[in-house]
Amino acid sequence: MDYLAIRQDYRSRQLDETSVAGDPVELFQSWLKQAFEAGITEANAMALATATRDGVPSVRMVLLKGCDEAGFVFFTSYASAKGRDLSENPVAEAAFYWRELERQVRIHGKVERVTRGESEEYFATRPVGARIGACASPQSQPLRDRAELEERFAGVAAQYPDGAIPLPEHWGGYRIVPQRVEFWQGRPSRLHDRIVFEKGENGGWGIRRLGP
Template sequence: MSEDDDQEKVEKIRRDYTQEVLSESSVEESPIDQFMVWFEQALSADLLDPNAMTLATATREGVPASRIVLLKGVDRDGFRFYTNYASRKGRELEENPQAALCFYWPPLERQVRIEGQVQKVSRAKSADYFRRRPRLSQLGAWASQQSSRVDSRNELEDTFREAEKRFENQEVPLPEFWGGYLLVPEYIEFWQGRKGRLHDRICYERQGEGLWEIFRLSP
């Protein structure tokens, strides 16, 4: 198959969006409340990993990177996730604490984009979450020097076995290099797919403590 055939195949990938509508008058006054409405619907639809979100970060110089992480908490303060502080995303958030999140739920023809400042959650809150993680995940946090090079899979598995032996018959403690982040939103956009690519984009922009401007963007 030629390169032109491959390109044509990609260009032909499309589908129309016909499920729902979204309007300024139908959304909640708070973007967090609106997010929870949609998130509960994503849970009810039994989607695969509905809490999976793209996290975009950048270096001090503005070099971007993105990856999928899992949402592990949301409330009036913002959106929480957990990771190794020494990972690439952890290092970039240390340099440049601005980030963006994106949820995409294809069966519901919906996307949510979130932008804001990121800060570490308290050590106590990180420890509380870490205690509730499966033991294998706890050990994995100790075994993985996230984003660093390893010579082989065997090396990684050897490190995991060392962690198993180290914490045998005892509770696995929270590593000093691991914990949570909170993204405090300044901007949240709700995207609902519509027929003819005239999608609904309803946005919230923070105007002060607890105050949000709601407006529509052209698709």
Template sequence: MNKVDLAALRENYTKGSLDVSDVLPSPIQEFQKWFEQAVDSQILEPNAMHVSTVSNEGKPSSRIVLLKSLDSTGFTFYTNYLSRKGTELAENPHACITFFWGELERQVRIEGLIEKVSEQDSDEYFSVRPRGSQIGAWVSNQSMVIDNREVLEEREKSIVAKFEGKDVPRPPHWGGYRLVPHYIEFWQGRPSRLHDRIAYTLTENNQWKIERLSP
């Protein structure tokens, strides 16, 4: 088997630049602009984001989830509250989400505090999910050990039968989280690894401070 030379894997980024003078005063507005450009570029799942949480023992864990809502208050995703990330967020509400759009040579890193969205918001989003996804939210005890896939398949049959001919309600253990940011960093790849990094930091008077960082 051929061995991959990891040290030789590199790209010379040349597709764009970024300066303090280029960005909007609000990082949410700047993110919206970048996100729309990612969507227009037909990137596969541009709303896929890397969510990092930390347990009360200081142990980090990360996974990919999908951004489902964005407004002036923050970034919202939905999941099982009893999953590993849900348990860790209950212990430690500090989290980080990262977007990487390789086709555009861009990355956005967002740090902040997690809060649960309202039950009404969770109900509204759950109601528009595909029925199969609604069933799946009842079937899976997310992150729990199971003996085999047949366990899931049998439970799915049971849940399908239970809600046959009925609307599927939202499970009480499933809903939304919103990350309310206090730090957002925009990264644009540049040649020779001299990348552009623009950071927004929320100050004590609730204003965004914009600074350029060294790559």
């Protein structure tokens, strides 16, 4: 397939310094809502970049499960590769891409664990299978084969026949506390809008436009 010949001209929307609310979290929430309303499946999926202490990067998709003034929350195994990165280098960047709206958002900041209470609250909302899976999967560790994973799953299911699966010790949420949030709106002739919010020393948000 000759994908080099495909050129999409972005023209449906625009973004300027005055049309933003002055608060990146509010603007993000309205963009996420519009992405869901546009029918995008898993519009809350984001690419999450972390790095080791030495700066070796990794990126993978995770689902955003909460977003307010405190930050952007996702859930995972603390013992995973990303969990190891975040324990030695607690910063991350996340990127959303909503093609149908010609939009990208990047969120950069320090990362902290959410409280165990918050993780318990979220864990309880997960379907039984997803709770068993979180207990059973040695995320990012080698498995002998598929059967080993299924045996582990069956083992946890047998341990909790009533489905009352407690939050595993190794599992929970992280919050990206935003330091910089960039909103990108595709425009014709590659003259895209890029508006960046950066947290100042006084805790307020500064706004800048960057070249596309």
